[in-house]
Amino acid sequence: MQLSNSSQYAIRILAYMxxxxxxxxxxxxxxxxxxxxxxxFLTKIMTELVKAGLVVSIRGREGGYKFKKKTSEIMVSDxxxxxxxxxxxxxxxxxxxxxxxxxxxxxxxxxxxxxxLLQKMFRExxxxxxxxxxxxx
Amino acid sequence: MQLSNSSQYAIRILAYMxxxxxxxxxxxxxxxxxxxxxxxFLTKIMTELVKAGLVVSIRGREGGYKFKKKTSEIMVSDxxxxxxxxxxxxxxxxxxxxxxxxxxxxxxxxxxxxxxLLQKMFRExxxxxxxxxxxxx
DNA sequence: TACAATTACTACTTAAAGGTAGAATTAAAA
DNA sequence: TTTTAATTCTACCTTTAAGTAGTAATTGTA
Numbered sequence: 001m002q003l004s005n006s007s008q009y010a011i012r013i014l015a016y017m018x019x020x021x022x023x024x025x026x027x028x029x030x031x032x033x034x035x036x037x038x039x040x041f042l043t044k045i046m047t048e049l050v051k052a053g054l055v056v057s058i059r060g061r062e063g064g065y066k067f068k069k070k071t072s073e074i075m076v077s078d079x080x081x082x083x084x085x086x087x088x089x090x091x092x093x094x095x096x097x098x099x100x101x102x103x104x105x106x107x108x109x110x111x112x113x114x115x116x117l118l119q120k121m122f123r124e125x126x127x128x129x130x131x132x133x134x135x136x137x
Numbered sequence: 138m139q140l141s142n143s144s145q146y147a148i149r150i151l152a153y154m155x156x157x158x159x160x161x162x163x164x165x166x167x168x169x170x171x172x173x174x175x176x177x178f179l180t181k182i183m184t185e186l187v188k189a190g191l192v193v194s195i196r197g198r199e200g201g202y203k204f205k206k207k208t209s210e211i212m213v214s215d216x217x218x219x220x221x222x223x224x225x226x227x228x229x230x231x232x233x234x235x236x237x238x239x240x241x242x243x244x245x246x247x248x249x250x251x252x253x254l255l256q257k258m259f260r261e262x263x264x265x266x267x268x269x270x271x272x273x274x
Numbered sequence: 275t276a277c278a279a280t281t282a283c284t285a286c287t288t289a290a291a292g293g294t295a296g297a298a299t300t301a302a303a304a
Numbered sequence: 305t306t307t308t309a310a311t312t313c314t315a316c317c318t319t320t321a322a323g324t325a326g327t328a329a330t331t332g333t334a
Contacts, residue, residue, distance in 0.1 A: 001140055001217070001224050001255070005322065008231050015243045027280065040324055047282060060331025061279040076244070080138070087138050094145050099271075106152045106267040107213070110258045117251040118138070121244070130243040134236075142292065164310065177294050184312065197301030198309040 007085040009037050010045055011076060014054070018071045018131035025064030034137055052082045071127040080122055087118045144222040146174050147182055148213060151191070155208045155268035162201030171274055189219045208264035217259060224255045 003011075012035055017026055028046060032039040046065055049055045056068045067074070080086035092098055094105040140148075149172055154163055165183060169176040183202055186192045193205045204211070217223035229235055231242040 059281045063280045103272040106271040108271055114251050114254040121247045134243040135240040196311045200310045
């Protein structure tokens, strides 16, 4: 019961970027070293974040990554969506699509409250909110 | 963010077994067909449940599986433990072992409440509790 | 223009989860 | 004692996640 490595890395990367005061360009080498994430895996993740429209990349010398949207407009759930890792409304403990109107799984009722809290945490935490919170490295 | 297939199957199997009034022997063919779980995969899971001491198996003709412990003494978390899928105290959203006294991750505080609810759900739901609840097939 | 520093792309490898096949073992029943 | 219905074991196959390698494309700077 946990997030994929990709999701965890992506949140850590973006939260670290959000920590930086000016919206300066940050390059993959610096991010990989600072956050102890394998360089090649990090660039793969960054490319997905670019495709998803969360960050933009500047190629070539002096290039790097910066946010495309305001950090207040990027929710943790947006990041999880990219890696198919968010908590869906129709998702139950015993499988997505298993529970429905007719048939509720044995843990259906117990699951409601933690599910809603998880969704709340992911959907209502923006990168701006968590910038400055905790340590990122 | 979801349980492994093995954990989901195992919970469904044991919850279904707990539904049966007398503690009659249930065989793999019946369980697999009733619960729509691949037969060979189900037997693999059952063998793990036997090794973990949750159920006993009777081999040979007229054999099958039955509970070793009382259903009131088997918690959902016991099942998740077998498949390394339970929510550990030290587990945070951004990785097991990442957060500690010195360094709390950016989502550490937000994670506390959903984590405790998840743990509560898994640790305080016994098979007896969920027997009869919801539909299992 | 040449160079160096950067991201992007394609393809591969490794590890783990999920699932399958077949034969061995067991034990009740005929 | 033979047959039959059951679990168990070993080994394999498939899919997905995780991670790596090499090269192409891009672009600022000297």
